[in-house]
Amino acid sequence: MTEKLGEQTDLITLDRQIDELNQRISSLKERMAAMASQKYETTNQSILLTTMQEVLKDLHLLRLEILGVSGSRHDYPEAAYQSDAHRDMIPAMRRKEEQLGAR
Template identity: 65%
Template sequence: MAGKLSEQIDLITLDCQIGELKQRISSLKERMATMTSQRYETRNQSVLLGTMQEVLRDLHLLRLEMLAVPGSEDVYPAPGFQPDGRIDMIPAARLQEAHLAARRDPVAA
């Protein structure tokens, strides 16, 4: 009985962590959009966003394992997977940065 309660508490804690990470990812995406519109470089933020998305995928996998979903051991979402259904901003941000770099230094393009 105590083991079952402990598992439920762990699952609730994990769900809270997933929710908080999703909020942080959303805030970072908004910040990156603002930075891009103001023509600031977002390379470091893109790296951070990619890392946060990888952690989010791993937390979702851990959750599946904790729930003992059959076949979840071999499931690993694709790199572009967005559990909240949003578009991954990293490729768009890199394209924007390349465009801005080409405008600054036309010889390098």
């Protein structure tokens, strides 16, 4: 009985975190749209958005695991996944930032 109560508490907490992350993603998308309309660079924000979407996917998978449902990669839209090209971009951005910081 206490195990079920613990799972319910975990689900409630997880649902709150998912809602909060969804709100933050929405806010970031709005901010990026405003930045793009003003012709500002949004590369760093794009990386952050992709990372947040990955975390959201993981939270959904965790939720499914707690519920005892086997989730798969196909349960979520592809936009929530980081492409290999984008994943490779993160180390390249770090190297560029390190080079700029060394000047």
